[in-house]
Amino acid sequence: MIKKSISISISVLFLSIFYGCGGTSEEFSQKWNNVKLITAEISIPLFKEARFNIIDFGAKNDSLFDSRKAIQSAIDECSGSGGGNVIIPAGTYYCGGPLFIRSNTNLHIEENAKVNFSVNPKDYLPVVQSRWEGMECYNYSALLYSKDQVNIAVTGKGILHGKASAENWWSWKGKKQYGWQEGMPSQNDEAGRPRLMRMNNTDVPPEKRIFGEGSYLRPDFLQFLNCSNVLIEDVTFIDSPMWMIHPVLCKNVTIKGVTVRGKGPNNDGCDPESCKNVLIENCFFDTGDDCIAIKSGRNNDGRRINVPSENIIIRDCVMHDGHGGIVMGSEISGGIKNIFAENCYMDSPNLDRAIRIKTNHFRGGLVEDIYLKNITVGEVKEAVVKFNLRYDISKETGQVFLPRLRNVHIKNLTAEKSKYAFFFDGLTDSKISDIFIDSCKISGIEKGNLINNVENFETEEVYINEKLYR
Secondary structure: OOOHHHHHHHHHHHHHHHOOOOOOHHHHHHHHOHHHHHHHHOOOOOOOOOEEEHHHHOOOOOOOOEOHHHHHHHHHHHHHOOOEEEEEOOEEEEEOOOEEOOOOEEEEEOOOEEEEEOOOHHHHOOOEEEEEOOEEEEEOOOOEEEEOOEEEEEEOOOEEEOOOOOOOHHHHOOOOOOOOOOOOOOOEOOOOOEOHHHHHHOOOOHHHOEOOOOOOOOOOOEEEEOOEEEEEEOOEEEOOOOOOEEEEOOEEEEEEOOEEEEOOOOOOOEOOEOOEEEEEEOOEEEEOOOOEEEEOEOHHHHHHHOOOEEEEEEEOOEEOOEEEEEEEOOOEOOOEEEEEEEEEEEOOOOEEEEEEEEOOOOOOOEEEEEEEEEEEEEEOOOEEEEEEOOOOHHHOOOOOOOOEEEEEEEEEEEEEEEEEEEEEEOEOOEOEEEEEEEEEEEOOEEEEEEEEOEEEEEEEEEEEOOEEOO
C-alpha cells in the first residue's frame, strides 16, 4: 500500500505537471513520465487464500442446471467471512440471472470453465441502480454487478458467455418502445411512461427513473458502480446484451489480459465512465461497437455529477472489428483528461476508425491532455484519427453546452489504409485546439484530410502517402 503522505505528494505533483500544454518532443516525454505516477496510485486488490468452490455450495457441471444460487451463496459466504477466492472449476455452468460481486471477493473462473448466462430479461429483476448510456436510472441488473464495494475481482482463464443474440437481447435495438428515446409528440412511450432522455434533460431525480420490464434498456455484461480497487484479469467475455465491461465512478481499476468478443449492437468492449486511475493492458477486442470508449456521463446527468474520467493508461492492446479502436465519447459531459495510450495495434476492414473523440454541443464536456504513442494501424474503414464535435447532432435537442477539445499529442503512429488520415470537425464557436502530431507515417489514404474549425494544429515529420504533410 502507498502511504498517505506519498499519495498527497503525488497528487500535488500531478497538479503541477499536468497544468499547461506544449508541443515539443521534450515536453511530450515529460508528460509520459506521469504514467509511473498513475500506476503507483493504482491499488491492485489482494485476497486471502481461502477458497470457496461453487461445487461445495450446490453448483453442477451441467449446462441445464441453474447454478446461480450456488455461485451467489459462495460469493456471499466468501465476503462475509473476510474474503478470498470463489472458484468456478472446469466445466460448463448455467447461471439463471445476475451475480452480485461483494467486497474482498475474487470470482475466479478456472481454465476450461464456462458460465452461460440466462437470456430471459425477467431473471435480471428487480431493477438496480445503473447508468445507461451515461444517464442515471434503475434498470435490469448487469450480468455481473457490484455497487459500493472494495477489493473485488473477476479473474481466470475461463469464459463468461452472455448468450445474447438477434433472437433475444439484440432484437431490442430500435424498438418503438425503446426506453431512452424522446418519443413523439408527448415525449412518452405508448404506455405513457416518460423516456430516460427527457428525464435527464429535465432533471428528474434518478430514484424516480424506474425502467426495467417494458422499457427495452439492455443491461451491460459487467457494471461495477462506485467501487474501488478493482481487478479484471484474463477472462474472456462473449456476446453481451449491451456494453461489455463498464466500471462507473470507480477508482483504481486494472483490466489486464482480457479477451472481449461480441458483434451485437452497442457491444462496446471496455467503457470506463467517470473513473480515476485505470490501467487497461494486454487486452484483445473484437466488437460490434467501440473497442475502448472512455466516458463521463451524458448531458445534465454528466454535468450534475461532474466526475471526469482521468488518469487512464491503455497499453499493449489489440483491436480488431469495431466502430473505433481507442475512443473518447460520446457521453463525456463530465469531461476527460490525462489519457495515455501506447503500443496498441489496430487492423480490420471492419474497424471504422483507429483514434476517435466524439461529442456535440448538447453533451459538451472538456477533453484535454491526451497522449498517444507507438500506435500501429493496418487498415481502418473511415479515418485513422477522427475528432468530431458534431457527433449525432440531429438526434438531440435542449440547452447548448459547447464542448471543448484541446491538447492532444500523437507520436509514432503508422497506418496502411483508410479513406482519411485526419478528420477534424470542430465548431465555429468552439474550435478544436492545440493538436500536435509528430513522427507519423500514414499510407494508403484515399481522400486526404478533412480539417474544419481547428486552431494551433502542428505537425512534425508527418508523412501521408509518402509526402511530408504541412
